[in-house]
Amino acid sequence: MVSIARKNLLEDLPRFLVAQAGIMFAVGLVAIQTGILNGFTRSTVRLIEDSEADLWVASEKIVHFELTEPLLTSQLEEAEQIPGVAVAEALLLGVGRWQTPQGQPDPLKIVGFDPQGQLFQPGYISEGTVNSLLQPYQVMVDRTRLTSLQAEGIGVNGTVNQLPARIAAITEDSQSIPASAFVFTSLDNANTYLTSSLSTKVNCQLQENDNLRCTKVYENSGAAAEVNPGTAPAILPLSQTDAITYILVKAQPQQDLTALKQKLEAALNETRVLTTAELSQITRQFWQTKTGVGWILGLGAAVGVVVGMVVVTQILYASVSDHLKEFGTLKAMGASNGLLYRIVMEQALWMAVLGYVPGMLLCVSISVFAAGQGIVILITPLTAAAALGLVVVMCLGSGALAIGKVIRLDPASVFKA
Amino acid sequence: MLIQQLSPQRNRNRTKAIAARDVRMVYQSRAERHQVLKGIDLEIPRGACHVLMGPSGSGKTTLVSILAGLLTPTAGQVFLLDREITQLSPRELTRFRREHLGFVFQGFNLFPALSAAENVEVAFNVKGIRGKAAVAGAQSLLDLVGLGDRRHYRPCDLSGGQKQRVAIARALVGEPEIIIADEPTAALDAQNGQAISQLLHHLAKEQGCTVLLVTHDPRLLKYADTVHYLEDGQIQPQDSSRARFYLNSVA
Ligand SMILES: Nc1ncnc2c1ncn2[C@@H]1O[C@H](COP(=O)(O)OP(=O)(O)O)[C@@H](O)[C@H]1O
Ligand SMILES: [Mg+2]
Numbered sequence: 056m057v058s059i060a061r062k063n064l065l066e067d068l069p070r071f072l073v074a075q076a077g078i079m080f081a082v083g084l085v086a087i088q089t090g091i092l093n094g095f096t097r098s099t100v101r102l103i104e105d106s107e108a109d110l111w112v113a114s115e116k117i118v119h120f121e122l123t124e125p126l127l128t129s130q131l132e133e134a135e136q137i138p139g140v141a142v143a144e145a146l147l148l149g150v151g152r153w154q155t156p157q158g159q160p161d162p163l164k165i166v167g168f169d170p171q172g173q174l175f176q177p178g179y180i181s182e183g184t185v186n187s188l189l190q191p192y193q194v195m196v197d198r199t200r201l202t203s204l205q206a207e208g209i210g211v212n213g214t215v216n217q218l219p220a221r222i223a224a225i226t227e228d229s230q231s232i233p234a235s236a237f238v239f240t241s242l243d244n245a246n247t248y249l250t251s252s253l254s255t256k257v258n259c260q261l262q263e264n265d266n267l268r269c270t271k272v273y274e275n276s277g278a279a280a281e282v283n284p285g286t287a288p289a290i291l292p293l294s295q296t297d298a299i300t301y302i303l304v305k306a307q308p309q310q311d312l313t314a315l316k317q318k319l320e321a322a323l324n325e326t327r328v329l330t331t332a333e334l335s336q337i338t339r340q341f342w343q344t345k346t347g348v349g350w351i352l353g354l355g356a357a358v359g360v361v362v363g364m365v366v367v368t369q370i371l372y373a374s375v376s377d378h379l380k381e382f383g384t385l386k387a388m389g390a391s392n393g394l395l396y397r398i399v400m401e402q403a404l405w406m407a408v409l410g411y412v413p414g415m416l417l418c419v420s421i422s423v424f425a426a427g428q429g430i431v432i433l434i435t436p437l438t439a440a441a442a443l444g445l446v447v448v449m450c451l452g453s454g455a456l457a458i459g460k461v462i463r464l465d466p467a468s469v470f471k472a
Numbered sequence: 473m474l475i476q477q478l479s480p481q482r483n484r485n486r487t488k489a490i491a492a493r494d495v496r497m498v499y500q501s502r503a504e505r506h507q508v509l510k511g512i513d514l515e516i517p518r519g520a521c522h523v524l525m526g527p528s529g530s531g532k533t534t535l536v537s538i539l540a541g542l543l544t545p546t547a548g549q550v551f552l553l554d555r556e557i558t559q560l561s562p563r564e565l566t567r568f569r570r571e572h573l574g575f576v577f578q579g580f581n582l583f584p585a586l587s588a589a590e591n592v593e594v595a596f597n598v599k600g601i602r603g604k605a606a607v608a609g610a611q612s613l614l615d616l617v618g619l620g621d622r623r624h625y626r627p628c629d630l631s632g633g634q635k636q637r638v639a640i641a642r643a644l645v646g647e648p649e650i651i652i653a654d655e656p657t658a659a660l661d662a663q664n665g666q667a668i669s670q671l672l673h674h675l676a677k678e679q680g681c682t683v684l685l686v687t688h689d690p691r692l693l694k695y696a697d698t699v700h701y702l703e704d705g706q707i708q709p710q711d712s713s714r715a716r717f718y719l720n721s722v723a
Contacts, residue, residue, distance in 0.1 A: 056597050057586060059583060062590075387542055389573070389599070465542075467543040469575070470533045470536070471533075
């Protein structure tokens with residue numbers, strides 16, 4: 056078959072380029088928007104997915120990774136006793152506040168883990184060592200949050216919850232984009248940050264029915280912070296009665312995870328045990344749906360598709376209109392509608408492919424450039440394939456709109472001069 | 473070789489190429505009703521070059537569109553090769569045109585993006601012949617119309633006469649029994665017009681196909697084996713005063 060489609064397409068080069076720009080625009084918006092969405096949601100579960108844990112013991116009230124209730128540290132030992140558990144390690148999450156001597160306060164997510172453990176991986180440590188976190192008041196932050204913490208880099212001193220904190224290490228690829236800055240430190244340091252600044256008192260009020268209603272109140276003691284670790288209060292090691300957030304569990308080889316999950320849930324009070332994949336899933340889901348970010352970025356992608364479709368339809372329609380005489384001639388010569396469909400659809404497919412390839416190359420370059428700026432645009436092979444599928448569907452849809460003119464064309468029109 | 477391929481003996485036993493019985497055509501627009509054809513009776517025998525002539529606006533294009541199965545008449549019957557095409561479904565009609573008819577147009581109707589050879593190849597493709605056979609076929613047809621050395625030229629690089637030769641080569645694809653040419657010379661100068669008419673006449677003689685040549689130019693009458701004169705929606709007898717008056721006045 057002579058490629059009428061391809062030659063018609065390239066006949067008017069400026070018009071062809073406009074069409075390709077439209078398709079590139081559509082590909083770009085779809086790929087970049089979903090890339091940002093992917094990068095965003097991937098960032099929210101990075102700490103989960105990078106871990107070596109098979110199972111996560113959490114409070115039964117867990118909503119997602121960063122929103123859950125505490126467990127008791129004593130449950131860690133209970134978990135270790137359960138047959139089938141190879142390793143169990145504690146993870147402690149809590150909120151805090153960062154302050155440098157001159158700077159603004161910045162909210163934090165304190166992440167306490169065992170620097171000598173095997174299960175939790177706080178990203179990829181590019182400066183300093185994980186073992187430095189074993190020292191009192193030493194912390195590690197993600198490079199992308201140095202600016203918001205007003206810290207130039209390693210060695211900067213600040214306070215966390217008014218206790219001293221020194222940035223001893225810097226990590227990469229650990230930070231959740233929507234979360235406050237993660238501050239990684241040892242379990243004992245984290246416990247100190249999360250509990251020492253609080254004093255408890257019992258607050259009782261006489262109710263109307265003569266009952267005394269007492270509530271235990273945690274309050275900031277308001278002790279003036281000493282930035283110098285030398286004079287800081289002693290570290291409060293994690294004790295059996297302290298709270299932790301997760302117990303990360305590595306199962307023994309060939310363990311049935313479902314069975315182990317049930318055993319753990321039965322043995323540990325008020326817990327819910329999730330596989331790494333499950334925890335990741337509920338956390339992704341939360342950020343995508345509850346925040347509306349999926350919707351917003353999806354809307355952007357939809358705009359790209361609509362604009363692309365309008366441009367492609369316009370151009371295909373114009374190209375078909377320009378060649379109505381020739382299409383009519385084909386009809387007069389006895390070309391079936393099927394053949395005419397093939398020509399227009401082939402033209403649409405060429406547009407799709409010739410727009411997609413440079414569009415995708417552009418997106419990949421943008422994502423590489425953005426990564427250098429700390430913006431994650433994650434273009435997975437699946438995204439790329441989906442974008443191709445979408446562009447093909449878009450172009451074929453445009454082709455279907457344009458073909459009507461040819462199909463309805465009166466073959467007698469060919470004799471009109 | 474091509475001449476043998478296009479065996480002129482084919483179906484010679486059938487006598488009529490085109491026949492029309494009381495064909496009427498009314499164009500109905502919102503305000504008015506315009507009867508262009510008022511009962512056309514026509515018989516065109518096989519072979520040779522037949523000219524349909526008439527003043528501009530007399531309905532020649534309407535008539536050949538109907539005869540070619542491109543337009544459905546308001547009333548009447550059309551027979552092509554003894555088959556009543558006014559009874560065929562659109563799909564059958566498409567197939568009939570594909571197998572038996574070739575077209576030449578006033579405006580050439582070549583794909584501007586395709587070379588001369590590709591324009592002819594497309595016709596082979598439409599008729600189900602692809603690849604090398606189509607390329608070779610296009611080459612021999614371009615040779616036949618004297619354009620073998622211009623096969624890679626695009627229409628924009630060919631003269632009007634050359635474009636029409638390409639269109640004639642395209643019309644010859646698949647050895648159609650009938651070639652319908654509506655004013656093929658109208659866009660050409662006198663010399664090229666004569667040459668194209670001569671070529672069509674020659675093809676009718678050599679290839680044994682039936683050429684129906686529509687024109688309003690009486691200078692082309694010398695290439696006609698028979699002449700049909702259309703005026704006032706009817707075929708006028710050739711010796712009628714109107715026909716003579718028209719032919720003499722423009723000659
Ligand atoms: N599609 C149409 N709708 C309405 N009127 C038409 C149409 N096609 C042709 N006509 C009218 O029919 C008459 C004959 O047209 P046509 O067959 O093109 O004549 P010719 O080819 O002899 O010049 C003209 O008056 C023209 O205006
Ligand atoms: Mg006409």
